[in-house]
Amino acid sequence: MIRATLGLVVGCALAGAAVAETAPADVKFGEYGEVAASLTGSAGDPASGRKVFSERSAGNCVACHTVSEMVEDVQFHGDVGPSLDGVADRWNEAELRGIVSNAKNVFDGTVMPAFYKTTGYIRPGDAFTTKPATEPLPPLLTAQQIEDLVAYLMTLKE
Amino acid sequence: MSQKYALIGALTLALAAGASQADPVEDTLVVNGEIEMTTVAPAPEHLGGALDVVRSGWLYRGDETRDMQRDDFENPAMLYVEAAATAWSTPEGTAGKSCADCHGDPESMRGLRASVPKVNPNNGELWAMEQFVNGCRTERMGAEAWKWDSQDMRNMTALLSSVSRGLPVNVAIDGPAAPFWEQGKEIYYTRYGQLELACANCHEDNNGRYIRADHLSQGQTNGFPVYRLKQTNLVSLHNRFRGCIRDTRAEPFEIGSPEFVALELYVASRGQGLSIEGPSVRQ
Numbered sequence: 001m002i003r004a005t006l007g008l009v010v011g012c013a014l015a016g017a018a019v020a021e022t023a024p025a026d027v028k029f030g031e032y033g034e035v036a037a038s039l040t041g042s043a044g045d046p047a048s049g050r051k052v053f054s055e056r057s058a059g060n061c062v063a064c065h066t067v068s069e070m071v072e073d074v075q076f077h078g079d080v081g082p083s084l085d086g087v088a089d090r091w092n093e094a095e096l097r098g099i100v101s102n103a104k105n106v107f108d109g110t111v112m113p114a115f116y117k118t119t120g121y122i123r124p125g126d127a128f129t130t131k132p133a134t135e136p137l138p139p140l141l142t143a144q145q146i147e148d149l150v151a152y153l154m155t156l157k158e
Numbered sequence: 159m160s161q162k163y164a165l166i167g168a169l170t171l172a173l174a175a176g177a178s179q180a181d182p183v184e185d186t187l188v189v190n191g192e193i194e195m196t197t198v199a200p201a202p203e204h205l206g207g208a209l210d211v212v213r214s215g216w217l218y219r220g221d222e223t224r225d226m227q228r229d230d231f232e233n234p235a236m237l238y239v240e241a242a243a244t245a246w247s248t249p250e251g252t253a254g255k256s257c258a259d260c261h262g263d264p265e266s267m268r269g270l271r272a273s274v275p276k277v278n279p280n281n282g283e284l285w286a287m288e289q290f291v292n293g294c295r296t297e298r299m300g301a302e303a304w305k306w307d308s309q310d311m312r313n314m315t316a317l318l319s320s321v322s323r324g325l326p327v328n329v330a331i332d333g334p335a336a337p338f339w340e341q342g343k344e345i346y347y348t349r350y351g352q353l354e355l356a357c358a359n360c361h362e363d364n365n366g367r368y369i370r371a372d373h374l375s376q377g378q379t380n381g382f383p384v385y386r387l388k389q390t391n392l393v394s395l396h397n398r399f400r401g402c403i404r405d406t407r408a409e410p411f412e413i414g415s416p417e418f419v420a421l422e423l424y425v426a427s428r429g430q431g432l433s434i435e436g437p438s439v440r441q
């Protein structure tokens with residue numbers, strides 16, 4: 001009996017999350033590639049976003065970007081992309097959400113990957129296994145991870 | 159007056175060079191005190207200005223790794239070259255022949271590495287060194303073909319590369335090679351995988367920069383096969399191609415596939431004029 005009730009509660013919570021979350025194909029990009037609405041319907045958590053930014057198995061944004069604030073505790077920052085110090089002074093929240101979801105809409109032909117996109121790839125693979133994968137692929141990051149990243153980027157003011 | 163200007167010019171240059179610590183080093187490579195390597199060459203015309211100069215991957219590696227390549231006693235790849243020298247003169251297959259029986263010394267192969275892949279006039283296919291080796295094994299020796307990425311094959315390509323060291327890369331890209339070259343070029347500029355990255359994104363647009371801990375070179379082929387300290391073994395060029403495409407979260411082409419041989423020709427042509435260094439050392 002208790003089990004059944006718990007199951008029901010979890011089921012509801014999941015359904016609730018699915019309703020509020022915007023799927024990659026449904027994201028509304030503005031004229032300049034910005035995304036006004038939160039992908040989860042709520043604000044992200046900057047501390048989690050900081051982790052997504054630095055961890056190789058998550059966003060691995062440090063592969064291409066430096067942030068001075070994290071050079072002490074995260075090794076090996078790449079410099080293929082610009083330093084993100086003060087990035088929140090240059091872009092607002094909607095623009096940052098757009099850049100992280102699909103930077104190609106903001107910077108034409110950029111090397112920055114689209115982190116919330118599932119189709120339109122050439123020879124897509126199943127992560128790093130070399131095996132082929134069928135579209136739609138899981139996006140590189142979840143809606144929650146994108147929101148957490150946006151919240152973290154918003155703290156980068158000078 | 160003009161002296162002062164010259165001085166200021168030099169200072170500005172030094173500053174510009176210092177500004178990006180990610181630039182390749184300036185250093186000269188002489189192997190065994192005698193083989194002088196060209197590690198920087200003018201960019202071939204067919205690149206249409208995409209690169210100012212072409213640079214060996216050697217210039218992008220750390221001091222210790224670079225030093226290992228200066229002397230065959232320090233270069234761990236030479237053990238594999240020795241193993242291949244033994245295989246070279248060991249009879250195999252139903253004809254009871256060794257490579258040496260038909261070709262004499264391995265030195266008779268000097269020049270081959272600098273010119274492959276090239277079109278095989280007998281069948282019109284573009285052939286890499288591995289295919290020429292297997293052609294001899296199956297047709298002239300009655301021996302079994304070696305797998306493209308087998309230890310035996312990597313050893314043999316290391317031996318055959320070593321005897322061409324110091325010669326400039328000089329692959330034919332016109333005539334019958336032209337369509338293969340075009341195919342390779344197309345692959346080079348295609349943005350594969352979920353990360354949507356082409357060879358050019360990393361090795362043309364961003365060489366000299368770091369992607370995480372990796373110092374991006376121009377992705378030249380003149381050092382192959384390379385000895386990788388990380389793998390403690392020889393790594394074939396197609397294995398490297400495969401790894402680079404895998405890292406874009408894509409499904410790579412097969413090692414030894416016509417696509418990779420075409421890509422090999424195209425990438426080799428981007429390094430025309432650089433010395434053959436293989437087997438070189440990488441971290």
